[in-house]
Amino acid sequence: MAPSGRANPSIAQGSNSVMMDVTSRYPFAGSHIVMPSPRRILPLFLATVWVAMGPLVAAPALPAVAAAAPGLLDTPSEVINFALLDHHGRMHELRRSNAKAVVLFFTANGCPVARQCASKLKALQAQYAARGVEVLMVNANSGDDLKSIHKEAFELGVWHLPVLRDDTQGVARHLGVRRTGECIAINTRDWSVFYRGAIDDQMVEGAQKPAASEVYLATALDEFLDGRPVKTARTAARGCLIHFDGGEGPDALPVSYAREVAPILQAKCVSCHSPGNIGPWAMTGHRKVKGMASMVEEVLLARRMPPWDADPHFGKFLNDASLTLAETQTLLRWVHQGAPRGEGPDPLEAAKVPPAPEWPMGQPDIVLRLAAPQQIPATGVVEYRHIEVLAGNTNEGWVGAIQVKPGNKKVLHHIIARLKDGGQQDHLGQPEMYVGWAPGSTQGPLPRGGGKYLPKNARFDFELHYTTCGSAQTDATEIGLYLLKEKPAARFESVPVVDHGFEIKPGDPDSRAEGSYCFPQAATLHSLTPHMHVRGRWMKFEALFPDGRRETLCSVPRYDFNWQLTYVLDKPRKIPAGTWVVLSGGYDNSVRNPANPDPKKFVHWGEQSWDEMFLGWYNVTWDPPVAGGGSAGGSP
DSSP states (O other): TTTTTTOOSSSSOOOOOOOOOOOOOOOOOOOOOOOOOOGHHHHHHHHHHHHHHHHOBBOOOOOOOOOOOTTGGOOSSOOOOEEEBBBTTTTEEEGGGOOOOOHHHHTTTTHHHHHHHHHHHHHHHHHHHHGTTEEEEEEOTOOOOOOHHHHHHHHHTTTTTTTTEEETHHHHHHHHHHHHHOOEEEEEETTTTEEOOSSSSSHHHHEEEEOOOOOHHHHHHHHHHHHHHOOOOOOOOOOBBOOOOOOOOSSOOOOOOIIHHHHHHHHHHHTTTTTSSSSSOOOSSSHHHHTTTHHHHHHHTTTSSOOOOOOOOOBBBBTOOOOHHHHHHHHHHHHHHOOOOSSOOOOOHHOOOOOSSSSOOOOOOOEEESSSSSEEEESOOOOOOOEEEEEESSEEEEEEEEEEEOSOTTTTEEEEEEEEESOBBBBOBBBOEEEEOOOOOOOOOOOOEEEEOOOOOOEEEEEEEOOOSSSEEOOOOEEEEEEEOOOOEEEEEEEEEEEEEOOOOOOOOOOOEEEEOOOSSSSEEEEEEEEOTTTEEEEEEEEEOOSSOEEEEEEESOOTTTOOOOEEEEEEEOTTTTTTEEEEEEOOOOOOTTTTTTTTTOOOOOOOTTTTEEEEEEEEEEEOOOOOOOSSSSSO
């Protein structure tokens, strides 16, 4: 650990975008659509195809056309929340924008119309950022990926303008976007669309004018920001057709509930969304799922479900609970088709999910129990409780697996059990964390060949954090220990990396923190565990190897306090001695953070949920085994 507890600030970090603060809102008043005459519809269609597919040439100025393109009337009355990664690896969530207006511009690599618009978008962002407008490009083209998008943005000189990857095409489907070159301008006061269409009229039927005579988007933004009615709210966007996987509209391939949708739900959702389990509603059949179909779309687009926050571009994990791209697209297409029942039996009605066993790994060798159930009041703040628990073991030994059995998930926010004596201290001087649990925690055997030492007559400190739920509750959480028959080859340890000295300023949407640690001895890395509180927004785990290589081990661009996840590497990684591990992250203390208890406060390290923590564990076995961790001088 660097002596200051903070790592070198020169280390680059990923982040979520910093957005404009909101001081006022402007209502959207009436609008109208300028429609073409019927005799112009066919030429307009042919010209649009020609412009999208062929070269762009100069032509004499032609009359401006502000026409409603196919699909324009599909605009939802309220734009659904969504979260998308940009080409820098930052997560952008619509409902967290602090701008007065958000402009989405749909693009695709290589599309001539979209390329012509890049410099215009850059100028618009520069012109309107100070007035509270955020411009985001969105790529929903199935043939593009973040790497190629990154390259195209660099070539077009829009490196710093976020290009969001709509990999599921769910945002484009929701908004009814069919072509690139289309802008969607959103009022963040009520999430309605106040303008939709082209940036300007430079692209005309079959040609490109030397210069635009009508700047539709800029005019609409000026009217909106001035509190005036937006007179021309819709125009025709002329760009490349977007290919939708599985088709779109009447040409879409029908999705089978029985053969496609229900099996996905069974594999990825029903374990929680079943009677008696943690899900708030049970997927007991088509009728129930169809009734929640709009919510299914919302949580998929906002990436709230399934609970998995790791960026798929960094690392592979054994416990990956996410849906594949194809699975997500299948569910979204089914929702957009009206969630039909179709033919065949209902697999969800026939499925019977057995109740979880009391101890999934079998009866433990030792059960750590509270002396008496904990009484939790109905309301108010419950201070952290520290209770000594005796193991009662008459011989020393080694533990190969640990399971926490929470007594009351309604109120137990987390538990951490530390070995009070006979164990070791971590490099911060704290007693060894033996095990921790919070909602979403992964439990199972320790890595093969690893174990935790258990001294004779072991004493544990149970750190219990409870949150009230409106009614008085009791809790009798237990921890099961499974002993190894032989001494393990290596000792398993959770190495903490922290920053105790951060300060989060009021209203800051991306306040940074960073910590680091130098491995004094070679180790094998098995998993990573981030921990922040309700203002936590993103966290990244990196390794700086002695040979100069730098690698992102895990990136969590959208941290969710409700799910305290551990990311288990699919293959353990060797960490050479002298490797610096760096933990970086950011907090959202803005009014747009729905979990923020008070955006007007300065926030520092503290135990309660309205305080903050910055803590990540690198879970390792030491190779060769050592008595403890350690720290090295200097900084990365």
